[in-house]
Amino acid sequence: DSGVTQTPKHLITATGQRVTLRCSPRSGDLSVYWYQQSLDQGLQFLIQYYNGEERAKGNILERFSAQQFPDLHSELNLSSLELGDSALYFCASSVAGGSRSDEQFFGPGTRLTVL
Amino acid sequence: TQLLEQSPQFLSIQEGENLTVYCNSSSVFSSLQWYRQEPGEGPVLLVTVVTGGEVKKLKRLTFQFGDARKDSSLHITAAQPGDTGLYLCAGGEDSSYKLIFGSGTRLLVRP
Numbered sequence: 001d002s003g004v005t006q007t008p009k010h011l012i013t014a015t016g017q018r019v020t021l022r023c024s025p026r027s028g029d030l031s032v033y034w035y036q037q038s039l040d041q042g043l044q045f046l047i048q049y050y051n052g053e054e055r056a057k058g059n060i061l062e063r064f065s066a067q068q069f070p071d072l073h074s075e076l077n078l079s080s081l082e083l084g085d086s087a088l089y090f091c092a093s094s095v096a097g098g099s100r101s102d103e104q105f106f107g108p109g110t111r112l113t114v115l
Numbered sequence: 116t117q118l119l120e121q122s123p124q125f126l127s128i129q130e131g132e133n134l135t136v137y138c139n140s141s142s143v144f145s146s147l148q149w150y151r152q153e154p155g156e157g158p159v160l161l162v163t164v165v166t167g168g169e170v171k172k173l174k175r176l177t178f179q180f181g182d183a184r185k186d187s188s189l190h191i192t193a194a195q196p197g198d199t200g201l202y203l204c205a206g207g208e209d210s211s212y213k214l215i216f217g218s219g220t221r222l223l224v225r226p
Contacts, residue, residue, distance in 0.1 A: 002157065002159070004157075033214075035216075042216060042217070042218040042219060043158070043203060043205075043216040043219075044216075045213050045214060045215070045216070048213070056213050058213060090157050090158075092157075102207070103148070103160055103163055104148075104160070104214060105160065106150075106157030106158045106159070107157050108155075108156055108157050109155075109156070109157050111155075
């Protein structure tokens with residue numbers, strides 16, 4: 001158990017819908033990272049928040065957005081869902097904002113299926 | 116954009132055999148991490164290497180960071196069925212806080 005929690009574990013929805021994925025980082029960690037993992041794309045970095053502020057952005061679609069709240073939990077919002085958005089979404093957390101040896105600890109993931 | 120290529124993509128071996136997984140890039144990374152992921156679970160960090168030429172050992176696993184910090188290898192001695200999983204390398208960039216992940220090596224160790 002990494003100490004990072006994600007809800008829900010599974011999510012099934014239809015195209016065009018909007019969903020929210022939730023992540024609680026390890027106690028004491030200030031950074032939250034979101035990743036998308038699909039069979040043909042591997043693990044892709046989406047976005048990072050540090051202490052409530054956006055720190056780094058990856059290949060995140062405009063239909064996707066995220067935020068980190070004062071209690072440091074984070075939400076990833078996916079809207080106008082398409083079939084290709086079906087994937088595993090992981091949240092990771094780390095102590096600091098990212099450094100040479102900053103270790104990231106991953107949650108169990110949310111499996112999103114868009115029908 | 117920095118890319119990490121892992122090889123081989125798939126590896127099926129018999130229990131007791133040795134194996135090496137490679138992680139290569141044309142770019143320099145400030146750090147290199149190795150993760151193992153099992154089906155339905157998140158990646159679990161195995162090791163972080165930060166110095167060119169660095170070698171770290173974790174029981175039967177040996178990790179090496181290339182001298183130029185562009186490549187890394189993971190060597191497993193006397194593989195066991197419990198080593199089965201997806202092995203991912205991830206590079207930390209000097210200029211950002213992102214981790215760039217390789218495509219992974221799927222290892223199956225047959226009893």
